[in-house]
Amino acid sequence: MDKIRELASNKAAVIFTKSSCCMCYSIKQLFYEMGASPEIYEIDQEIGGKEIERALRMIGCNSVPAVFIGGIFIGSTKDVISHHVDDSLKKMLIDARAIWL
Template identity: 60%
Template sequence: MDRVAKLATQRAVVIFSKSSCCMCHAVKRLFYELGVSPAIYEVDEDPRGKEVEWALARLGCNPSVPAVFIGGKFVGSANTVMTYHLNGSLKKMLREAGALWL
């Protein structure tokens, strides 16, 4: 759990992902298209990835990836992020975290 908390605060936007997950790809692509350069942690490429997935599940991520943190705070998974994007609040969150300038 401490490792996830530490990693989640290293950049304005942090995404825990799996390289083979289509929803993870969609979320990463959304941030790139918004002009945000998130830190991406591919849990399936990390030797301690199962520990990270377990910690994410304890935070309420179901499924465990994608898990998005903005400004060090857990935002949610793909459905939540897409909802915020569609209702316009995602850009506001990104601006407040210093990840987006416009």
């Protein structure tokens, strides 16, 4: 879990994904369209990806994408979309300095 915390706090927005996941692609595109440049970790292509996946499960994330903003676990697809719909995702990204107005 320490590795997850370290990786998640390296940049304002961090997304753990799998390269073949269509929902991961959609969330990455959402972030790009909002002007963010998240750090992306494709755990199916990372050395130690299985350990990262186990650590994500330990913090309650059972699926990818796993999104962190400002070092805080935001959630997976459903959670990110909910935050986007109620406009709190934009505020989180601004507060973490992942995007600017």
